[in-house]
Amino acid sequence: MSARADAxxxxxxxxxxxxxxxxxxxxxxxxxxxAAFIALGSHLNEITSRALPLVGIFVLLFGxxxxxxxxxxxxxxxxxxxxxxxxxxxxxxxxAISVEVMMISTAMLHGxxxxxxxxxxIFAVVMIALNGLVGLSLLLGGLRYxxxxxxxxxxxxxxxxxxxxxxxxxxxxxxxxxTSGPTFSTEQEIFFATVSVxxxxxxxxxxxxxxxxxxxxxxxxxxxxxxxSSRVRSxxxxxxxxxxxxxxxIFLAEKFAVPLDNSIEKFHVPQAFGGAIIAxxxxxxxxxxxxxxxxxxxxxxxxxxxxxxxxxxxxxxIPAVLLIGLLTKRSVALGLQGxxxxxxxxxxxxxxxxxxxxxxxxxxxCIHLLLFAVFVLLIFAS
Numbered sequence: 001m002s003a004r005a006d007a008x009x010x011x012x013x014x015x016x017x018x019x020x021x022x023x024x025x026x027x028x029x030x031x032x033x034x035a036a037f038i039a040l041g042s043h044l045n046e047i048t049s050r051a052l053p054l055v056g057i058f059v060l061l062f063g064x065x066x067x068x069x070x071x072x073x074x075x076x077x078x079x080x081x082x083x084x085x086x087x088x089x090x091x092x093x094x095x096a097i098s099v100e101v102m103m104i105s106t107a108m109l110h111g112x113x114x115x116x117x118x119x120x121x122i123f124a125v126v127m128i129a130l131n132g133l134v135g136l137s138l139l140l141g142g143l144r145y146x147x148x149x150x151x152x153x154x155x156x157x158x159x160x161x162x163x164x165x166x167x168x169x170x171x172x173x174x175x176x177x178x179t180s181g182p183t184f185s186t187e188q189e190i191f192f193a194t195v196s197v198x199x200x201x202x203x204x205x206x207x208x209x210x211x212x213x214x215x216x217x218x219x220x221x222x223x224x225x226x227x228x229s230s231r232v233r234s235x236x237x238x239x240x241x242x243x244x245x246x247x248x249x250i251f252l253a254e255k256f257a258v259p260l261d262n263s264i265e266k267f268h269v270p271q272a273f274g275g276a277i278i279a280x281x282x283x284x285x286x287x288x289x290x291x292x293x294x295x296x297x298x299x300x301x302x303x304x305x306x307x308x309x310x311x312x313x314x315x316x317x318i319p320a321v322l323l324i325g326l327l328t329k330r331s332v333a334l335g336l337q338g339x340x341x342x343x344x345x346x347x348x349x350x351x352x353x354x355x356x357x358x359x360x361x362x363x364x365x366c367i368h369l370l371l372f373a374v375f376v377l378l379i380f381a382s
Contacts, residue, residue: 003190004102005218006156014270014381019216024071024119024241025348026067026068026070026071026245027068027071027241027244027245027248029064029067030064030067030068030248030249030252031248031250033060033061033064033248034248034251034252036142037251037252037255040271042213046296048136049262049374051266052300054259054262054263054266055195055263057259058256058259058260058263060343061252061255061256062256062260062281063202064252065138065249065252065256065284066279066281066284067254068245068248068249068252069245069249069281069288070285070286070288071241071245072095072096072242072245072285073248073285073286073288073289073292075239075241075242075245075284076091076095076236076242076289077289078232078233078238079091079235079238079242080234080240080301080331082235082238087208090204090207090208090308091242093286093305093308093312094245094312095242095283095368096282096285096286096309096312096313097283097309097313097316097317098246099246099249099250099253099277099281099282099318100121100125100278100282101312101316101317101320102250102253102254103121103253103254103256103257103278103281103282104117104118104122104278104317104321105122105321105324106253106254106257108158108321108325108328108330108358109237110204110264110322114271115183115325115331115332115333116271116272116333117271117272117274117275117332117336118317118318118324118325118332119170119225119275119278119321119332119334119335119336120271120272120274120275120323121236121274121275121276121278121317122169122170122275122313122314122317122318123170123275123336123340123344124275124278124280124375125157125279125282125283125310125317126166126170126310126313126314126344126347127174127261127279127285127310127343127347127371127375128276128280128287128342128372128375129286129306129307129310130277130306130307130314130317130346130347130348130351130368131289131307131368131369131371131372131375132368132369132372132375133283133286133287133290133291134227134290134306134351134365134368135364135365135366135367135369135370135371135372135373136291136365137290137291137294137306137365137366138294138354138360138361138362138365138368139306139362139365139366139369140291140294140295140365141294141295141297141299141302141360141362141365142362142363142364142365143362144297145297146361147180147359147360147361148297148299148359148360148361149217149299149358149359150217150299150300150303150355150358150359150360151213151214151216151217151300152355152356152358153211153214154207154214154215154216154300154303155303155307155355156212156355157203157206157207157211157215158303158307158308158310158311159307159313159348159351159352159355161199161200161203162307162310162311162314162348162351163352164243165196165199165314165315166310166314166346166348167322167345168192169192169314169318169334170197170335170336170344171332171335171336171344171345173333173334173335173340174335174336174337175278176188181333181335182203182333182334182335182336182337183331183332183333183334183335184322184332184334186326189192189332190322190326191321192318192319192322193318193319193322193323194252194319195252196314196315196316196318196319196323197316197319198316199315199316200311200312200316203311203315206254215304215351216300216301217298217300217301228259250304253281256281260274260277260278261274265315267377270379270380270382272378272379272382273379276376276379278283285311286306286308286309287306288303289305290302290305290306293305299360303355318334321334322334327332338378339374339378339382340378340382341377343371343374343375343378346371347371350367350368351368352363354367354368
C-alpha cells in the first residue's frame with residue numbers, strides 16, 4: 001500500500017504541463033508526421049513510385065511507428081502497475097492486435113489480390129513471438145539470473161489454446177477437400193472464425209476473473225510497483241496517452257502499407273518478407289515489454305505479454321482476415337506450405353517442452369533462437 005500511496009502522491013506533484021511536454025514529445029512528432037501524410041493525400045502512391053523517395057518514406061514511417069509503439073509500452077506498463085495484472089498486459093495485447101488487424105487489412109486491400117499476405121503476417125507473428133522474442137527473453141534472463149520461474153498453470157492455459165487454434169487455422173486448411181488449395185470453404189471459414197473468437201473470449205474470462213491467479217506472480221508485482229512507482233501518473237492520464245499514441249500508430253500503419261507493397265514489387269523481395277515486416281512492427285510494443293520484463297526477472301509478465309500476443313493473433317486476427325476475405329470476395333489462403341509447416345509444429349512442440357519444469361535457463365532460449373533463425377532463412381531460401 002505504501003508504494004501505491006507514493007505513486008499517487010508523485011502523480012499529483014509530477015503532472016505539470018512542462019513535465020508532460022518533456023516526457024511526451026514523441027506524441028507531437030507523431031502528430032506532425034500524421035499531418036504531413038494527410039497533406040500528401042492521394043499523392044503518396046505517386047511519390048513512392050521512385051526508389052529514393054520510397055526508401056525515405058519507408059524508413060520514416062517505420063521509425064515513427066516504432067517510436068510511438070515504445071510509448072504505447074510505457075503507458076501500458078504504468079496502467080499495469082495501477083490496475084494490476086493481468087489487466088495491464090491485456091491492454092497492451094489488445095492495443096497491438098488492433099494495429100495488426102489495421103495493417104493486414106490495409107495491405108490486403110491495397111493493390112492486387114494477395115491471398116497469402118494475411119497468412120504470412122500471422123505466421124510471422126507466431127514465429128517472431130514464440131521463437132525470436134521468447135528465445136531472446138529466456139537468453140537474457142538466463143544470463144542475468146541463471147534461472148527464472150513462472151506460473152505453470154497460466155503457461156499451460158496459453159499453450160493449450162495456442163496449439164489448438166494454430167493447428168486448426170494454419171495446418172488444417174491443407175487437408176480439407178471442400179476447396180482446392182490451402183483454403184477453407186465459406187462454411188468452414190464462418191465456423192472457424194466463430195469458434196476462434198468464442199474460445200478467445202472464454203480464455204479472457206479465465207484470465208481476468210475465474211482463474212486470475214494462474215497468470216500472476218505476486219512477488220514480481222510487488223517488485224514492479226516499488227521500482228516503477230516514481231513514474232506512474234493517474235490512470236486517466238496514461239489511458240489518454242495510450243489512446244493518442246495508439247491512434248497515431250494505427251493511422252501511420254495504414255499509410256505504411258503503401259510503401260511496403262511498393263517496396264515488395266519494386267525490389268522483388270519475397271512476399272513473406274512483407275508479412276514479416278508487418279509482424280515486426282505489430283510486435284514491437286509487446287516485444288519490448290516482454291524483453292524488459294525478463295531483464296527485471298519478471299518472467300511471468302514476459303510470458304503473459306508474448307504468449308498473449310500469439311493467442312490474440314490466432315484467436316482474433318485470423319477471424320478478421322477471413323471476414324475481410326468474405327466481405328471483399330477475396331481468396332484467403334491460410335494453410336502453411338513447404339518448410340513452414342513442420343517449423344510451426346516443431347515450434348509448438350519445443351514450446352511445450354520448454355515450459356514444463358516451472359523454470360527456464362539459457363539453453364532453452366538458444367533453442368528458440370535457432371528456430372527463429374530457420375524462419376528467417378526460409379523467407380529468402382525456401
